[in-house]
Amino acid sequence: MVLEGAGLALAACEIQRPEPGPGEILVRIEACAVCRTDLHVVDGELADPKLPLVLGHEVVGTVAALGPGVTRFAPGGRVGVPWLGWSCGQCRFCRSGRENLCDRARFTGYTIDGGYAEFTVADARYCFSLPPSYDSPHAAPLLCAGLIGYRALVAAGDAERLGIYGFGAAAHIVTQVARWQGRRVFAFTRPGDGEAQRFAGDLGAEWASGSDQRPPEPLDAALIFAPVGPLVPAALAATDKGGTVVCAGIHMSPIPSFSYDLLWGERRIRSVANLTRADGDAFFDIAARAPLEVTVETMPLASANDALQRLRTGQVRGAAVLLP
């Protein structure tokens, strides 16, 4: 399913099966989850995508062939391909454990082809082995919703009272990790979305309401997964002194101006960008030990446009996953 240009529907095309180059693996795709970032690419909100482009950066499949020099994986083994597809290893960010900020990073399903397809190639150094306790459709959302959601959770520090704004794919996994770690979770959904609020409660949130509501007690940290700028001052207002508001999305509508009072008291606002391989190792270690219930809505690959539309309108419970 190929994106030819911003604003266009994806087109079903026959494309050449890619050949793995040195250090790369050919992956026969079993499942690819749909991320809100995919919508931002389709909508032209992220600059300079590869075009034409195969979207998708939550890819699970089996190794169909090895390029020269690959020893990390064996043919037939299962791998996950995440958003970070390559980093330079030489810039000051790469050299300081921050490859997520690499000046020359390449991203799966954005600047290199991804997983809305039957096959893809990936640099083996950036792929992950996945816990066997998750089948491929349920493992796919772990690759971004879980992994980058986990990076956002780490950015919240040791916050005990955790607010989560936007209860989509990332939130439904992060809530379970946070509960497993012994934190308390307060969920904020689209106002009036009682079904999402019940879903949050089922996953362990002790309170769930619309994002226009204040929590029953102040938060130690808030994670914002919805791409909605006005949630930043709302989350600051809900956060206690010394608390952190983490913006976890790659794109957000403009943040309205707000009174300095909301930031005063050593509150912080920060973003989370991309992932490092160390984040993935830490997260998949947790995913193997914590019994995460990943909720998926599977659809055939050819229904990718429907999946994107359902995500856009807030109809997906958990994560949408495409099956070739």
Ligand SMILES: [Zn+2]
């Ligand atoms: Zn993503």
Ligand SMILES: [Zn+2]
């Ligand atoms: Zn770099």
